[in-house]
Amino acid sequence: MITIEVNGRKVRANPKETILTVLKREGIKVPTLCHLPDLFPTGACRLCVVEIEGIRGLVPSCAYPVSEGMKIKTHSPRALRARKTIIELLLSNHPDDCLYCVRNGDCELQSLAEELGIRERRYTGAKNEYKIDTSSPAIIRDPAKCILCGKCVRVCEEIQGVAAIDFIGRGSRAQVGPAFNEGMNISSCVNCGQCIVVCPTGALRERSSIKEVMDAIADPEKFVVVQHAPSVSVTLGEAFGIKAGKDVMGIMAAAMRRVGFDRVFDTSFAADLTIMEEASEFVQRLKNNGKLPLLTSCSPGWIKFVETFYPEFIDNLSSCKSPQQMMGAVIKSYFAEKEGIDPAKIFSVSVMPCTAKKFEAERPELIHHGIADVDAVLTTRELARIIRMRGLDLKNMTPEGNDSPFGERSSAGKLFGVTGGVMEAAVRTAHYLVTGKEMEDYVVEDLRGLEGIKITKIKIGDLELGLAVASGLGNVRNLLDEIRAGRDDIHFIEVMTCPGGCIAGGGQPLAADQKAIKSRMKSLYEIDRDASIKTSHSNPYIQRLYSEYLGQPLSEKCHHLLHTKYQKRDVLK
Amino acid sequence: MTTQILSILKKYPDSSRDALIPILQEVQEAEGYLSRESIARIGEHLKLPTSKIYGVATFYNQFRFQPLGKYHIQVCRGTACHVKGSAKVLDALKRELKIDAGETTRDGLFSLEVVSCIGACGLAPVISINGEFFAGVEADKVKKILKKFRKKGASNGK
Ligand code: SF4
Ligand code: SF4
Ligand code: FES
Numbered sequence: 001m002i003t004i005e006v007n008g009r010k011v012r013a014n015p016k017e018t019i020l021t022v023l024k025r026e027g028i029k030v031p032t033l034c035h036l037p038d039l040f041p042t043g044a045c046r047l048c049v050v051e052i053e054g055i056r057g058l059v060p061s062c063a064y065p066v067s068e069g070m071k072i073k074t075h076s077p078r079a080l081r082a083r084k085t086i087i088e089l090l091l092s093n094h095p096d097d098c099l100y101c102v103r104n105g106d107c108e109l110q111s112l113a114e115e116l117g118i119r120e121r122r123y124t125g126a127k128n129e130y131k132i133d134t135s136s137p138a139i140i141r142d143p144a145k146c147i148l149c150g151k152c153v154r155v156c157e158e159i160q161g162v163a164a165i166d167f168i169g170r171g172s173r174a175q176v177g178p179a180f181n182e183g184m185n186i187s188s189c190v191n192c193g194q195c196i197v198v199c200p201t202g203a204l205r206e207r208s209s210i211k212e213v214m215d216a217i218a219d220p221e222k223f224v225v226v227q228h229a230p231s232v233s234v235t236l237g238e239a240f241g242i243k244a245g246k247d248v249m250g251i252m253a254a255a256m257r258r259v260g261f262d263r264v265f266d267t268s269f270a271a272d273l274t275i276m277e278e279a280s281e282f283v284q285r286l287k288n289n290g291k292l293p294l295l296t297s298c299s300p301g302w303i304k305f306v307e308t309f310y311p312e313f314i315d316n317l318s319s320c321k322s323p324q325q326m327m328g329a330v331i332k333s334y335f336a337e338k339e340g341i342d343p344a345k346i347f348s349v350s351v352m353p354c355t356a357k358k359f360e361a362e363r364p365e366l367i368h369h370g371i372a373d374v375d376a377v378l379t380t381r382e383l384a385r386i387i388r389m390r391g392l393d394l395k396n397m398t399p400e401g402n403d404s405p406f407g408e409r410s411s412a413g414k415l416f417g418v419t420g421g422v423m424e425a426a427v428r429t430a431h432y433l434v435t436g437k438e439m440e441d442y443v444v445e446d447l448r449g450l451e452g453i454k455i456t457k458i459k460i461g462d463l464e465l466g467l468a469v470a471s472g473l474g475n476v477r478n479l480l481d482e483i484r485a486g487r488d489d490i491h492f493i494e495v496m497t498c499p500g501g502c503i504a505g506g507g508q509p510l511a512a513d514q515k516a517i518k519s520r521m522k523s524l525y526e527i528d529r530d531a532s533i534k535t536s537h538s539n540p541y542i543q544r545l546y547s548e549y550l551g552q553p554l555s556e557k558c559h560h561l562l563h564t565k566y567q568k569r570d571v572l573k
Numbered sequence: 574m575t576t577q578i579l580s581i582l583k584k585y586p587d588s589s590r591d592a593l594i595p596i597l598q599e600v601q602e603a604e605g606y607l608s609r610e611s612i613a614r615i616g617e618h619l620k621l622p623t624s625k626i627y628g629v630a631t632f633y634n635q636f637r638f639q640p641l642g643k644y645h646i647q648v649c650r651g652t653a654c655h656v657k658g659s660a661k662v663l664d665a666l667k668r669e670l671k672i673d674a675g676e677t678t679r680d681g682l683f684s685l686e687v688v689s690c691i692g693a694c695g696l697a698p699v700i701s702i703n704g705e706f707f708a709g710v711e712a713d714k715v716k717k718i719l720k721k722f723r724k725k726g727a728s729n730g731k
Contacts (some may be wrong), residue, residue: 178624
């Protein structure tokens with residue numbers, strides 16, 4: 001430990017830590033624009049500058065290590081002036097349409113301008129004419145609002161291992177985009193939305209489906225249903241100032257009905273259905289020497305990643321549709337028949353933690369005779385906007401439940417929201433399918449936590465199985481490369497596109513730090529701990545769906561409704 | 574054309590990133606521009622994402638991403654030409670052809686490039702079309718010059 005002085009106060013620090021790390025711990029906020037917690041600092045924005053006694057220039061605190069006796073001034077007039085100038089320059093060619101921007105009130109540039117007391121325009125820069133790229137079903141790219149902080153580029157390459165976008169050109173005409181400045185839709189982008197999560201401005205945002213959904217609700221001819229993904233109930237609250245991780249399931253369902261949805265369904269139920277099919281598929285592949293390792297298929301960014309970068313693994317992917325799509329499929333078949341509603345009149349909405357789900361819903365394989373499994377996908381953020389738009393006070397709602405026939409879910413299905421959760425749920429059911437008995441302890445500790453890669457072995461009966469769980473696509477590359485090179489001790493791999501899983505998805509409320517993400521995770525584990533139904537196969541509503549409608553897992557009807565195919569993609573990578 | 578790229582890449586077997594710029598230069602030299610296909614090949618060879626290669630290539634003014642037009646127009650932006658108003662000439666060309674520097678018209682007839690100094694300062698402001706120099710070009714002369722080449726292009730069966 002060393003001692004440094006911050007604003008005249010002695011502070012203990014570890015050698016080699018950056019100044020910024022120490023300041024954060026001490027509760028001193030120095031603004032940053034280009035800093036990403038786990039990645040190497042680039043020092044690009046220089047907003048985090050501080051003054052150090054004995055050093056002439058200002059120093060970027062995100063990149064500068066502390067040393068014994070260092071005397072730091074974080075908010076000296078000089079540092080403040082420098083920060084203010086940086087923001088003023090960034091604003092000099094920024095479009096003045098904050099009022100119409102989706103990030104209004106939620107924009108880092110805007111709040112920095114406010115914090116630094118910028119009240120007039122001192123510089124006017126030339127504005128470039130940029131086209132807004134609306135080609136992608138998920139991600140909108142609006143270069144005029146880009147401040148070139150580079151975070152999206154680094155997340156896409158270093159965390160997601162995709163590298164769909166980079167800086168194009170230089171100087172005042174630089175922008176961020178795919179090779180040849182083409183549309184995102186034909187790039188290698190997997191629609192994960194992690195770039196949106198780090199973007200300080202409105203330069204990257206999701207394609208909004210709010211209008212379509214509100215139009216459908218206003219249309220008396222339409223029967224509008226909504227499903228909500230497992231993780232949404234533990235993140236939505238944050239958009240309304242509720243503590244991170246708080247499960248708002250009941251008040252969310254109530255709010256959804258006030259918005260005007262005719263039925264509220266829980267996607268976790270369809271996650272149970274996915275497990276019934278996927279665990280059966282796994283056991284079948286084990287028995288029949290099928291293609292292994294089996295790769296999970298519920299995360300659409302990951303699916304596109306395999307199709308683009310690892311097409312030789314397409315046959316390893318489970319043929320199961322994702323829970324969103326399974327839910328959509330049984331809504332427009334089983335539910336429609338049961339209630340006597342024409343499936344063509346049903347408008348099926350899903351609320352997802354995910355931008356890639358927007359892309360998934362539009363996959364041509366998942367639309368039959370013009371009827372899509374899911375008609376519109378909203379992110380958690382968009383749901384929050386709708387709730388606000390409707391003037392609903394989430395905090396003062398009386399909790400309500402989900403609708404039948406998909407009312408109950410097991411907590412295994414709910415675990416789909418966190419990395420490792422699909423695997424845990426699958427193991428519970430695979431164990432039952434193979435041995436006819438329940439596991440003694442349902443929790444597989446090795447599969448829990450936010451690490452990017454988790455590998456373990458478990459015994460199911462006489463079988464010893466290797467299981468791997470990866471989240472953040474960059475983490476899965478090494479594993480796939482090892483398997484390609486001959487590694488054969490792993491039988492089942494769960495991959496979630498976003499680091500940490502859906503709880504940290506590209507459609508979740510912004511500005512969540514690692515602590516908030518941990519709270520979201522803990523909340524899902526607590527729901528599992530306290531649940532009475534902990535396995536998908538023991539969910540009575542699932543049993544009824546099979547006995548009344550689907551027959552056995554992997555039956556012909558199941559194949560028709562719940563399974564799908566994938567395709568190799570030729571795009572510039 | 575692929576064989577051309579392959580033989581260029583063969584010269585850089587250790588596929589280090591430092592080789593990127595020289596490879597880009599050689600490929601452009603050989604093919605006149607950097608195509609999607611060649612950038613994809615270079616990416617595979619150097620294990621670099623194409624977004625990165627395109628990013629690096631657009632950082633420098635020397636690279637182009639569309640094939641040269643039948644008539645390649647070079648606008649000199651050297652000091653002498655600048656003083657005599659070459660910026661206006663460039664603007665006029667861009668307006669007439671509806672392309673930016675580094676681009677090629679849709680019909681493939683013209684491409685536009687800005688060069689530093691062609692060493693014909695006495696003729697400033699000067700442009701060159703397929704090596705032929707046009708001296709003392711003023712913005713309003715641009716239309717006429719282009720018309721001449723359009724005619725020529727048409728009569729050549731293009
Ligand atoms: S959505 Fe994901 S893959 Fe696409 S550009 Fe953003 S970070 Fe990269
Ligand atoms: S798009 Fe957003 S994250 Fe990417 S460089 Fe621009 S401002 Fe930064
Ligand atoms: S946050 Fe330190 S330089 Fe940008």
